[in-house]
Amino acid sequence: MKKRDVIIISVFLAVAIIGLIAVKLFAPVGNISYADIYVDSSLYKSVPLNNDAVITIDQGDGKINYVEVKDGSIFMADSSCADHLCVTQGKMNPQNYESRPMRNWIICLPNLVTVELRIE
Amino acid sequence: MNQKSKITTQKLTRLALLASASVVLGYIEGLICALMPLPPGIKLGLANTVVLYSIYTLGIACSIMLIILKVVLTGFMSGNLAAAFLYSMGGAVLSLIAMLLVKNLSRDQVSIVGVSVVGAVFHNVGQILVASLLLQTPGLMFYVFVLMISAVITGTLTGLAGKQVIRTLHIPEDNRHKKSKPSLPQEGSKQ
Numbered sequence: 001m002k003k004r005d006v007i008i009i010s011v012f013l014a015v016a017i018i019g020l021i022a023v024k025l026f027a028p029v030g031n032i033s034y035a036d037i038y039v040d041s042s043l044y045k046s047v048p049l050n051n052d053a054v055i056t057i058d059q060g061d062g063k064i065n066y067v068e069v070k071d072g073s074i075f076m077a078d079s080s081c082a083d084h085l086c087v088t089q090g091k092m093n094p095q096n097y098e099s100r101p102m103r104n105w106i107i108c109l110p111n112l113v114t115v116e117l118r119i120e
Numbered sequence: 121m122n123q124k125s126k127i128t129t130q131k132l133t134r135l136a137l138l139a140s141a142s143v144v145l146g147y148i149e150g151l152i153c154a155l156m157p158l159p160p161g162i163k164l165g166l167a168n169t170v171v172l173y174s175i176y177t178l179g180i181a182c183s184i185m186l187i188i189l190k191v192v193l194t195g196f197m198s199g200n201l202a203a204a205f206l207y208s209m210g211g212a213v214l215s216l217i218a219m220l221l222v223k224n225l226s227r228d229q230v231s232i233v234g235v236s237v238v239g240a241v242f243h244n245v246g247q248i249l250v251a252s253l254l255l256q257t258p259g260l261m262f263y264v265f266v267l268m269i270s271a272v273i274t275g276t277l278t279g280l281a282g283k284q285v286i287r288t289l290h291i292p293e294d295n296r297h298k299k300s301k302p303s304l305p306q307e308g309s310k311q
Contacts, residue, residue, distance in 0.1 A: 004226065005234035012241055012272050019265030041256035082198050083150075085160040101159035101266050107255065109160075110204050114255055 032094040038114040063111040081110035139189040142170040172282035187212040214246030215239045236279025240271035
């Protein structure tokens, strides 16, 4: 390792930490009672978080996602995608979203399905 | 410079070996990552050691072909040639451009570890850019900062690994174009 390597590493770490602090500071605040589900970047459905439900999103070409609302939390219960990263993103609710790495998002990139907690 | 000279049979053979090594490393990495529930996008980047090796020993042209082969072959293996394909292509292309720029502009002031860290960070930047475009949600860009921390750590590790790989498998400049000397069995044993 050379001096410039250490500089590069420090700069990236500084940018990341400042960025994370800025994200926290400038994050919108408000009430959350709905989650918006987007498919291929258009709104598919808005679901209230106080009603337990399972929403099946069948895009007709083998892409299926199951979004579940349970006890005030919303999560991807299952998905037809290969990596299942959307399922491992876990439960999201108005109490825990600020400490989640993905904050108020659950994203299934292969199927282009997005769940967003609506902050209003 | 040597790097831009035409592609010899030896280079081509080595490129093929590296392409398969990177695909296999990517697959093994998938298996490792499946064991722990990491946030999306956080990866070890094992295949980056192969790209580093290629940048330092085969030059620009071969490195470009290597990443295209890697992304296309991985795409075929996973059966997903749509979203995930664009996403990994975005990461791989931006990462390679950044690494080549840093390596060639820094005039030996930055070692392979720094190049690797830059590559890892820009791999994530590229992926997030493509993901934001695909999902049309620019708000997703905040996630770059989360990935940047993991990229600095994994980039340092793969950089150190790449350093060792090049030290062990490097074939001196002179042998490379004139006589195709031994060294191929060594590469085979790496696999």
